[in-house]
Amino acid sequence: MQASHPIVKDLVLIGGGHSHAIALRMFGMNPLPGVRITLITEASDTPYSGMLPGHVAGFYSREECHIDLRRLAQFSQAQLYIDQAIGLDLENKQVICAHRPPVAFDVVSIDIGSTPATITVPGATEYAIPAKPISQLLAHWDQFVENVKQNPRQPIRIGVVGGGAGGVELTLSLQSHLQSILKQHCLDLEIHLFHRDAEVMSTYNAWVRRHFHKILQQRGVQLHLQETVSEVQLHKVVCESGLKVECDRIFWVTQASAPPWLRASGLATDADGFIQVNDYLQSISHPDVFAAGDIATMIHHPRPKAGVFAVRQGKPLFENLQRSLQQKSLKPYKPQKQYLSLIGTGDGKAIATRGSFGFGPSQLLWHWKDWIDRRFMERFSNLPEIKQGDRNQNNSLLISSPHPSTPVCSTEDTSARNWLPLTPRPSTMRCAGCGSKIGSTVLARVLARIQHEQPRVNRQDILIGLDAPDDAAVIQVPANLAMVHTIDYFRALINDPYLFGQISANHCLSDIFAMGAVPQSALAIATLPYALEAKVAETLFQLLSGAIKVLADVNTPLVGGHTTEGAELAFGLSCNGLVHPDRLLRKSGMQPSQVLILTKALGTGTLFAAQMRQKAKGKWIDTAVESMLLSNAAAATCFLEHEATACTDITGFGLLGHLIEMIQASHVAVELQMSAIPVLDGAIETTQQGIVSSLHSENLRVSRYISNLTKVENHHYYPLLFDPQTSGGLLAALPQQKANDCLATLRKLGYSDCQIIGEVKEKS
Structure with a gap:
């Protein structure tokens, strides 16, 4: 989220299709100063259509045929929003998403491929597996293959509806x-x-049609030509002719269409709902909207919906997006009329066709196709490394109490003013001090939008908050309750301000939960990247929307805060909570014979350090984000219900650093079971590559308290004991007889990685 140039324009890319993948790579190689790129996509990876039949046939792994969009977005310095676009507000220039606030744009490009045509055949929606979206098809296919491997007990009957190129290639694969x-x-x-026409692959030349008909017959595929499917029942296909065929799985590979929200938004579309674009890949009705790939129809050069055109459109799309953002004249693009198709036959061979020409099938053509496809994917797997500058046998572990004089860090307590900045933002040089605040007009606009669009929390004990801004928030403290204060603030570790707001809020609230308290209110502190006022407002809105979502879930209002401008996004909260003094959970409460339960897996530090170096897989980061979005609120309540006597949250000092604080305060020792410690996917791989957080070396100093260091320091989990966690789990000590029930309850609450990781011992 670093901004060496103030943000002046927003380019939003909807969909991670081939054209957008190529354009993102080119933006990474040729960045446009002042332009913030945001990619909205339903998944963190995207399939490459050229290799999908080979994946179904078992020739490629899933990773080999998917582009890692997280790595690509990191390379191009783009924000990555994992969500589904469901609409466009073209008047206000916003993308409407399914699970997050609207996303503003100056220029938007759409490359979402096609979707299944509306299936009107009775039973098809319930009992057939559609070919689009591809991610769902692959999920069904992978599960089916695994079931066949585990239970190969009877013959299998497969039905494929649709005899076009996609249906034939899927059938053979x-x-x-x-x-x-x-x-x-x-x-x-x-x-x-099953195919309603007299021949398969009717859009191809006669030679191709004859050869694939022959191949299907030779391979024993039962062809039902000129048969229109009229109904799909459970494990049965019914045709208009009266033909009924029993099938264990039915794949639906008929003509695809566009999602209805494109036409509903007001964009000019063709009869099938695809966006009509001119020779610049620009909407003919809205010049700030571009489209490419299957979702677009070039009105002057109509072409089949084929992946080859999406790939070829990547470069001209990139050039025209850059030109549009710079208000330069656009360059026309004319796609070729004829193109070479290499179609796999599922058995390590392929057929080549161009125009009326055809050749094959042969293994040589398959090797040629394989070389072309792998070469294309290498463009995204071997991205240039981003320079980061200065950012850079025995399973038991015995830990003794530190020396009493060892200093122990604690959370800083502080307070802040309400949002009421009066200093106007300078138009040229960026000031320091109070001159670096965000302007009052921007704040007023953002807060008004927040109150209109986000859930509101009304509490009687908030006497003065954002509803009536003053010099400070005023909170009433009920009698007989103690107030718990905490603050945390850090730079963004993920390029999505909405998710970062949620992660940061979870992280900041965890200290409240670890003390056994209930949060009451929160103050925010935010640093926003330099940008035009409208762009600052958009970032702040996304950020606060995420934080307020988490706060609302625990009935905690945001009552004020402070903002400033800087080179990169940073955010934090000062939180207060309430607790009866007798119910406090403290670090000093550990007792011998108790067990230790950790609620979340370790590894966020090394994984995000790896992401900065382009060494982390997107699915690893997906899992880490999912863990960081999990609140510790329910876990804290569960620990109290199961008689926990001590608790802490695992954050910057790592598991061992925070555990040492508990050991020192409780005057005990602890035995950890290394193999029981939960670890996030990919964390072992990254630490084995020597990739650790910049705080790791500082955290490593507490290793001197490990009694059997020489026996455990080579264990592959060992580096993760010192890995700093963001929005990490809770670590609690509780009686052994309560542990199993507590674990079972935690898992029901969604803490799937929780584990008993050790036992409290007498100090020796």
């Missing part, structure tokens, strides 16, 4: 993979292909 599995168990495979 899944047949090849399933036969290789069933052959080992001497089981039969029966495949039926």
Whole structure:
């Protein structure tokens, strides 16, 4: 989120299709100063269509045929929003999303591919597996293959509806993979292909149609041509002719269409709902909207919905997006009329066709296709490394109490003023001091929008808050309750301000939960990247929306805060909570014979250090983000209900650093079971590559308190004991007899990684 140039324009890319992937890579190689790029996509990776049949046939792993959009966004310095676009507000220039606030744009580009055509055939929606979206198809397919491997007990019958190129290639690929599995168990495979036309692949030349018809027959596929499916029942396909065929799985590969929200937004579309674009890949109705790939129809050069055109459109799309943002004249693009198609036959061979020409099938053509596809994917797997500058046998672990004179860090308590900045923002040089605040007009606009669009928390004990801003918030403290204060603030570790707001709020509230308290109110402190007022307002709105979402879940209002401008996004909260003094959970409460339960897996420090170096897989970061978005509120309540006597949250000092604080305060020792410690996916791989957080070396100093250091320091979990955590889990000590019930309850509450990781011992 660093901003060496003030943000002046927002480019939003909807969808992670081939054209956008290429454009993002080119933006990474040729950044446009002052332009903030945001990619909105439903998943952190995107399939490459050229390799999908090979994946279904078992020739490629999932990773080999998917582009990692997290790494690509990191390379291009783009914000990555994992969400589904469901609408466009073209008047206010906003993208409407399913699970987050609207996203503002100056220029928007759409590359979401096609979606399944509306299935009107009775039963098809319930009992058939559509080919689009591809992610769902692959999820069904992978699960089906795994079930066949685990239970190969009877013959399998597969039905494929649709005899176009996609249906034929899918049929041959899944047949090849399933036969290789069933052959080992001497089981039969029966495949039926249903097609309403007289020939398969009717959009291709006669030579291709004849050869694929012959291949399907030779491979034993039962062709049902000129058969229109009229109904799909559970494990049965019914045709208009009266034909009924039993099928264990039914794949639906018929004509696709565009999502209805595109036309509903007011964009000019063709009869099938695809966006109509001119020779610049620009909407013919809205010049600030661009589109490419299957979702677009070039009105002067209509072409089939084929991946080759999406790939070829990547560079001209990038050039015209840059030109549009710079208000330069656009460059026309004319796609080729004829193109080479290499179509796999599922058995390590391929057919080549161009125009009326055809050749194959042959293994040489498959190797050629494989070389082309792998070369394309290498463009995204071997991205240039981003320079970061200065940012840079025995499973038991015995820990003794530190020396009493060892200093122990604690959370800083502080307070802040309400939002009421009066200093206007300078138009040229950036001031320090109070001159670096965000302007009052921007704040007023953002807070008004927040109060209108976000959930509000009304508490009687908030006497003065954002509803009536003053010099400070005023909070009433009920009699017989103690107030708990905490503050945290840090730079963004993820390039999505809405998610970062949620993660930061969870992190900051964890100290309240760890003390056994209930949060009452929060003050925010935010540093926003230099930008035009409208861009600052958009970032602040996304950030606060995320934080307020988490605060609302625990009935905690945001009552004020402070803002400033800086080179990069940073955020934090000062939180207060209430607790009866007799119910406080403290670090000093550990007792011998108790067990230790950790609620979340370790590894966020090393994983995000790896992400900065382009070394982390997108799915690793997905899992880490999911963990950081999990609140510790329910876990704290669970620990209290199961008689926990001590608790802390695992954050910057790592598991061992925070545990040492508990050991020192309780005057005990602890035995940890290394193999029981939960670890996030990918964390072992990154630490084994020597990738650790910049705070790791400082945290490593507490290793001197490990009694059997030489026996455990080579354990592959060992580096993660010192890994600083963001929005980490709670660590609690409780009686052994309560531990199993507590674990079971925690898992029901969603803490799937929680584990008993050790036992409290007498100090020796």
